[in-house]
Amino acid sequence: xxxxxxxxxxxxKETPPVPDATELELTAQELRDANAESVLDTDFHRxxxxxxxxxxxxxxVLGALRSKGYTxxxxxxxxxxxxxxxxxxxxxxxxxxxxVDRITVKARVHTDTPRIASTVELFPGAEFPERExxxxxxxxxxxxxxxxxILMPEDYEGFPQRRDFPIGGEPVLFTYNDxxxxxxxx
Amino acid sequence: xxxxxxxxxxxxxEESITLSSEPVGxxxxxxxxxxxxxxxxxxxxxxxxxxxxxxxxxxxKPIVGYVHTGIEKTCEGKSYxxxxxxxxxxxxxxxxxxxxxxxxxxxxxxxxxxxxRAQYLRVIHLELNRLMSHLVWLGTSALDLGxxxxxxxxxxxxxxxxxxxxxxxxxxxxTRYFQVGGVIEDIPGGFAAKLRTFLDEMxxxxxxxxxxxxxxxIVLERLHGVCPLxxxxxxxxxxxxxxxxxxxxxxxxxxxxxxxSYDHFDFKIPVGTVGDNYDRYRVRHAELYESVKIISxxxxxxxxxxxxxxxxxxxxxxxxxxxxxxxxxxxxxxLVTEGFRVPPGEAYFPIEGPRGELGxxxxxxxxxxxxxxxxxxxxxxxxxxxxPMVNGAYIADLIATLAMLDPILGGIDR
Amino acid sequence: MEVKREKLDAPGxxxxxxxxxxxxxxxxxxxxxxxxxxRYVEERVMTTTMDKAVAWSRGNSLYPLTFGxxxxxxxxxxxxxxxxxxxxxxxxxxRASPRQADLLILSGRVSIKMAPVIRRIYDQMLEPKxxxxxxxxxxxxxxxxxxxxxxxDKFMPIDVHVPGCPPRPxxxxxxxLRLRDKIQGHRTEGWRERYDxxxxxxxxxxxxxxxxxxxxxxxxxxxx
Numbered sequence: 099x100x101x102x103x104x105x106x107x108x109x110x111k112e113t114p115p116v117p118d119a120t121e122l123e124l125t126a127q128e129l130r131d132a133n134a135e136s137v138l139d140t141d142f143h144r145x146x147x148x149x150x151x152x153x154x155x156x157x158x159v160l161g162a163l164r165s166k167g168y169t170x171x172x173x174x175x176x177x178x179x180x181x182x183x184x185x186x187x188x189x190x191x192x193x194x195x196x197x198v199d200r201i202t203v204k205a206r207v208h209t210d211t212p213r214i215a216s217t218v219e220l221f222p223g224a225e226f227p228e229r230e231x232x233x234x235x236x237x238x239x240x241x242x243x244x245x246x247x248i249l250m251p252e253d254y255e256g257f258p259q260r261r262d263f264p265i266g267g268e269p270v271l272f273t274y275n276d277x278x279x280x281x282x283x284x
Numbered sequence: 285x286x287x288x289x290x291x292x293x294x295x296x297x298e299e300s301i302t303l304s305s306e307p308v309g310x311x312x313x314x315x316x317x318x319x320x321x322x323x324x325x326x327x328x329x330x331x332x333x334x335x336x337x338x339x340x341x342x343x344x345k346p347i348v349g350y351v352h353t354g355i356e357k358t359c360e361g362k363s364y365x366x367x368x369x370x371x372x373x374x375x376x377x378x379x380x381x382x383x384x385x386x387x388x389x390x391x392x393x394x395x396x397x398x399x400x401r402a403q404y405l406r407v408i409h410l411e412l413n414r415l416m417s418h419l420v421w422l423g424t425s426a427l428d429l430g431x432x433x434x435x436x437x438x439x440x441x442x443x444x445x446x447x448x449x450x451x452x453x454x455x456x457x458x459t460r461y462f463q464v465g466g467v468i469e470d471i472p473g474g475f476a477a478k479l480r481t482f483l484d485e486m487x488x489x490x491x492x493x494x495x496x497x498x499x500x501x502i503v504l505e506r507l508h509g510v511c512p513l514x515x516x517x518x519x520x521x522x523x524x525x526x527x528x529x530x531x532x533x534x535x536x537x538x539x540x541x542x543x544x545s546y547d548h549f550d551f552k553i554p555v556g557t558v559g560d561n562y563d564r565y566r567v568r569h570a571e572l573y574e575s576v577k578i579i580s581x582x583x584x585x586x587x588x589x590x591x592x593x594x595x596x597x598x599x600x601x602x603x604x605x606x607x608x609x610x611x612x613x614x615x616x617x618x619l620v621t622e623g624f625r626v627p628p629g630e631a632y633f634p635i636e637g638p639r640g641e642l643g644x645x646x647x648x649x650x651x652x653x654x655x656x657x658x659x660x661x662x663x664x665x666x667x668x669x670x671x672p673m674v675n676g677a678y679i680a681d682l683i684a685t686l687a688m689l690d691p692i693l694g695g696i697d698r
Numbered sequence: 699m700e701v702k703r704e705k706l707d708a709p710g711x712x713x714x715x716x717x718x719x720x721x722x723x724x725x726x727x728x729x730x731x732x733x734x735x736x737r738y739v740e741e742r743v744m745t746t747t748m749d750k751a752v753a754w755s756r757g758n759s760l761y762p763l764t765f766g767x768x769x770x771x772x773x774x775x776x777x778x779x780x781x782x783x784x785x786x787x788x789x790x791x792x793r794a795s796p797r798q799a800d801l802l803i804l805s806g807r808v809s810i811k812m813a814p815v816i817r818r819i820y821d822q823m824l825e826p827k828x829x830x831x832x833x834x835x836x837x838x839x840x841x842x843x844x845x846x847x848x849x850x851d852k853f854m855p856i857d858v859h860v861p862g863c864p865p866r867p868x869x870x871x872x873x874x875l876r877l878r879d880k881i882q883g884h885r886t887e888g889w890r891e892r893y894d895x896x897x898x899x900x901x902x903x904x905x906x907x908x909x910x911x912x913x914x915x916x917x918x919x920x921x922x
Contacts, residue, residue, distance in 0.1 A: 143629045144392050171522050172634060173643055173660035189645070191632050191660070195519075198540050202632065223522030226668050234356075249349040249697055250846075251811045258845055259357050266354075266845030268838070321812065322819055324764055324794035328771070329812060350812040351768050353835075354846035370841055373863075376769035420772065439779030457769060457864055694768050697809070 122147040125166070125201070133158050146202065153188075153205040153214045160190060160203060160220055168192035168201060174217070174227035176235040180261035184208040186235050190217070207237060209260075216241040234259035312337055317679075321350045325428050325683045328693025330667075332682075339678045344671045348664075352697040359657040363623030364390055364464060367657060371644070372458045374659050375695035377420055380406075380413040381637040382659065383462035385644035388543060388633035390464045393626050393648055396598055401589040402466030403545040407582045408479070409452070409461060410544075411575040415486070416445045417638040418568050418575075422493060425565070425687035429506055434496060441489055444482050451475050464624075465599045466592030476583060483580050490572045497565075507562040511673045511685040514559065521672075522665040525640025526567045527689065531559030537636035549581045561681075564688040598624045623652040632660075639663055639690055661695035706734075750882075756800075756826065757881035760874075763799035763823070764792045765816075767806025770833035773864040774805045782867035789874065796822040801877070803870075804850050807835035813848050820854050828877055831856040832870055834863045855893045 119142040126140045126149055136155035141148040151159040173191040184206040192201050207214055216239035217224045228239045229248040236257035239245055247254060256263055320331040329350035335343040355374050359367045371386045372379040384406060391398060398406075423438030446456040452471050453459035461467055497503050515531040528535055536553045538546040554570030556563030592599040600619055601612035618624075626648040634643035640662030647656040666689055673689075674682045704712060706721055721738060724730045730738055766774055777784045784790055793799040796819045808816060820829065829850075834840035836850040837859040850856055857880060860873035 144395060144631060146392075146631055148630070170519060172641060173632065173645065173658075175645060175658040175660065177630075177645075177647055177656045177658070189630075189632075191643070191645075195535060195540075200632075200634075202630075221522065222520045223665055223668055226664060230664075247349075249352040251349070258354065261360075263357075264845070265357060265361060265843075267843035267847075268849060270843075321815055322765065329767055350809060350815070351807060352809045352811065352846050353768075353807050353842050354844040355842065357846075358842050358844050373769055373841060376772065420775075424775075435775075435778075436780050439776060440781070443776070443779065443781045456866065457772065 119147075122149070122201070125149070125163075129159055129162055132162060146200075148202040148204055151203050151205045153207050156188075156190075156203070156205045157215045157217065157220065160192075160217055163192055163201065163203065164220060167194040167196060168199070170195055171217070171221035171223055172200070174221075174224050174231065176231040176237060176259070178235060178259065178261045179206065186212055186237055186260075188214060188231060188237060209236070212237045213240055215239070216245075218242055233257070236260070314342065321347075325686070327424065327686065327691055328696075330686075330691060330693055330696075332670075332686075334679065334682065336679060339680075341674045341677055341679055341682050344674055344682065346667050346670060348667070348693070348696050350697065351693050353694075355698045356657055356659070359654055361653065363652045364626065364654060365619075365623060367654060368463065369458065369460050371657065371659065372460065373694065374698050375637070375639070375642070375661060375663070375692050376457070377417040377692055378413055378637050378639070378642070379458050380409050380462060381635060381642050382644075383460075384410060384544070385633055385635050385637075385642050385659065386646065386657065387462050387464050388635065389631045389644045389646040390626060390648075390654075392631040392633055393629050393646060394464070394598060394624075396465055396593050396595055398466050398544070399590045399593060400545065400587045401470075402591050402593075404582045404586050405467050405471060405591060406462060406544050407546065407549070408579050408586075409449070409467075411579045411582070412445050412448060414638045415572060415575045415579075416442050418572055419445075421568060421638075421690050425690075426497065426503075428683055428687040429503060431497060431500065431503060434493065437489070437493065437496070441486065448475065448479060448482065451478065463592060463599065465595065466590070468592070470591040476586075479579070479583060483576050483583075486576050487573055490569065490576075494569060504562070506680070506684050507565055507688070508560065509558070510561045510681050511677050511688075512558050512560040512563075513669060513673045517672055518559070518669060521669045523640065523662075523669050525637070525662055525666075526571065527559075527564060527640065527666060527669070529553065530556035530563035530567045532557055537634060537641060541634070543633075543635060546578075548585070549578045551578050551581075561684055561688045568690075625650060625652050626654075634660070637662060639692065639695070640666065642695075659695070659698060661698065663689075663691040663693075663695045664698075667691055667696060753882045757878040758788050760789050760801045760828075760878070760881075761791050761793045761799045762789055762801040762803050763796055763819070764794050765802055765804065765819070767804065767808065767812070768835070770805035770835070770864040773867055773870060774803060774832065777867040777870055782871060784871060784874070787871075787875070787878070796820075797824060799823060800827045801874075802827065802829045803832050803874075804829065804836045804856075805832040805864075807833075807840065807842065807847055808850050809846050810848055813853050816850070817853050826881075828857045828881065829854060830870075830873055830877060831859045832862075832873070833865060834861055837861060 122140050122142055126137045129137045133155055135152050136159050137149055138152055139150040141150065149159065170193040171190065172193045175189055177187040177189060179185050179187055186209060187204055187206045190203040192203065205214060214237060216228055218228065218241065225243070226248060228242055229245060231237050232239060232245055233247040233249050234257060246252065250258065315336045317334045317336055318331065319334055321329040331347040331350065333345040333347065334341055355370055358370050362370065368383050368386060372382050374382050419438040419442045423435040426434030449459055450456050452475055453461040453469065513531065515533050518528050518531055524535060532555060534553045534555045539553060551574045554567045554574065556567050596612065596615040601615055605612040606616055628648055628650040630645065630647045632643055632645045634641050641660065642662055643660035645658040645660065646654050649655040670686065670689060674685050677685070706717055725738060776782060778790060778792070800823065802820055802823065804816065831837045831850045835842065835847065838849055839847050840863060858873045858877045860870055862869050
């Protein structure tokens with residue numbers, strides 16, 4: 099499954115091995131056999147495999163993948179899919195070091211019930227990334243040992259990386275608005 | 285040897301030969317010490333709440349966010365090529381790597397081929413950046429340990445590397461050299477010669493660093509056997525890079541999942557045995573030699589060809605074409621005003637940065653601006669490994685371990 | 699051979715080495731008198747006011763505070779390094795404690811979490827103190843105009859802004875030297891005079907036992 103070294107392009111066709119579409123479907127089928135509603139969908143785009151999991155069963159899916167060999171959590175991050183509902187997506191990038199395979203698990207929750215189970219017992223390295231997803235998107239991880247803001251100040255209100263949060267910043271100053279807009283230190 | 289009958293328990297314990305097995309009673313108290321965010325030894329603005337018992341650290345809680353810049357949110361409002369300078373400033377010592385991860389993710393989404401010359405040029409600059417990052421790490425870590433002269437020697441080499449960067453792109457840091465589809469400009473005339481001179485002297489210089497540090501009893505005692513962490517714990521936390529290689533696992537994305545023609549080059553992966561501070565130092569020091577090997581192979585084998593993809597919908601046409609070709613003018617205009625559009629999709633592109641797996645997740649919604657850019661920074665994940673590492677060590681070892689962990693707060697806080 | 703005779707103690711005396719040597723010999727013997735003596739003294743003795751002397755010495759011995767925030771900190775480390783050596787100007791003694799430093803070089807982006815910390819450190823520095831805002835991010839917002847950053851002008855007085863992203867070591871050195879000129883020119887001013895902020899001092903009350911003001915209030919562990 100590894101590309102031959104003689105090819106010198108860097109396109110997705112010769113990308114290092116990820117489960118190809120059939121293997122992804124087999125994995126999804128296995129998970130569906132174990133638990134019918136755990137995997138909602140699969141997606142294979144540009145050589146990257148994504149399992150779209152039901153947020154209520156995300157621990158089951160991740161545990162099953164971990165026992166299949168994907169023991170390394172490369173990344174845990176959030177994404178706001180505004181305006182598509184459910185808006186908040188939590189993505190888990192898993193890596194199988196022995197077979198050099200990557201797979202993504204995506205779970206999407208709504209903004210009014212942004213709760214999902216925490217994966218800190220399965221992958222202890224998820225502690226800080228889950229705090230970051232909470233800080234930036236407002237997703238509450240049930241079972242996280244210490245869920246509080248990590249990047250913003252403790253008492254900050256709002257979840258900055260949601261798409262409807264304004265970008266903020268200082269107004270650009272010109273001579274006409276220099277005195278009024280700029281709170282210069284007096 | 286007791287003086288009369290007024291010996292206290294303490295005196296009796298002092299004279300006992302099994303003092304080391306005495307349990308810690310309720311007479312000892314735990315002190316919470318706040319280290320940082322402004323502290324001479326923290327690498328950047330890292331705040332640590334250390335729980336100490338005497339000089340022994342029981343727990344360390346890192347508090348980050350003091351240089352949070354909102355990079356990921358800023359990227360959402362800029363067209364793809366404007367994101368590159370923003371993303372470069374994340375992990376500010378490995379700016380080419382940040383750009384490479386982002387460009388790789390966008391190139392995956394666009395399904396565009398990077399020409400071989402551009403890939404080799406990327407490898408040259410990436411490895412030069414790895415050298416530079418390790419040199420700054422070495423200089424500042426030695427500064428933390430007290431070996432202050434190392435700083436000047438390492439920065440002398442760093443200046444030469446920055447001269448090379450300035451030659452190829454015009455800027456010393458945050459060069460905006462990597463673009464989606466290749467690199468922005470071909471290397472100028474004297475670059476290869478200057479690079480060869482540098483490569484000839486770099487291994488000798490690396491030997492000199494080793495000579496300076498490794499026979500020094502103080503450095504050896506501060507690094508040998510200090511704060512090891514087992515490979516399984518590191519893997520559970522998600523640690524990659526030189527920290528994982530120091531504990532014996534030879535995982536390196538340049539060999540495991542090669543990108544940008546890394547599979548054309550012959551180089552070794554330095555691996556440690558115990559995983560203590562000394563191994564972490566040695567692994568990074570040995571990587572200096574390997575990077576020199578990669579760069580010389582890339583320089584010798586540099587193929588001819590374009591330095592950026594010929595697809596005019598993604599890369600700017602060369603300036604001389606603008607005078608003669610109307611199509612080139614239109615492409616230039618579209619690219620500069622709106623930028624290229626990326627078909628909808630999501631991609632996660634991991635590369636091997638100097639600190640570990642640096643990944644970039646890009647979600648595009650079909651427009652000319654990304655809908656989400658997330659950088660998976662290695663230092664952010666590695667900071668979780670600090671608490672298990674220093675549990676039970678002295679506070680001076682905490683400082684040394686923090687130096688060997690090589691955290692870059694720009695990457696942690698983004 | 700032509701022989702030229704010139705008077706050494708006349709106003710248009712030649713200034714070559716031999717003539718100066720002869721003048722010095724006369725001075726040592728005590729033979730210089732009147733106008734010649736006056737001219738001799740004026741050429742060699744610097745008369746100045748105390749303020750100017752103090753300002754000259756302050757400007758030439760700034761102790762910067764080790765305060766690196768982000769990318770600009772790496773370039774600040776470069777000016778300490780050997781190529782662009784700031785030790786030639788006398789500023790290589792970077793102090794870690796704000797009580798011992800008098801120059802705060804804000805190098806890097808100032809996030810909203812860090813701003814009160816910086817203000818507290820600036821307050822801990824003793825007068826006279828100066829601040830350089832290095833780089834585009836702390837002078838203005840730089841590349842990142844968003845919710846997370848604050849320009850340093852908003853919470854502390856800055857004397858010199860050095861633009862660049864990051865500024866080259868030469869640019870930072872230029873900024874520091876401009877600051878030095880500013881210090882040596884404005885002799886007696888602490889920052890309150892410079893920024894017309896006299897009257898903004900916090901005066902501790904007369905209650906016995908008040909020895910320090912806690913800026914953040916009791917038990918505050920901001921950011922923990």
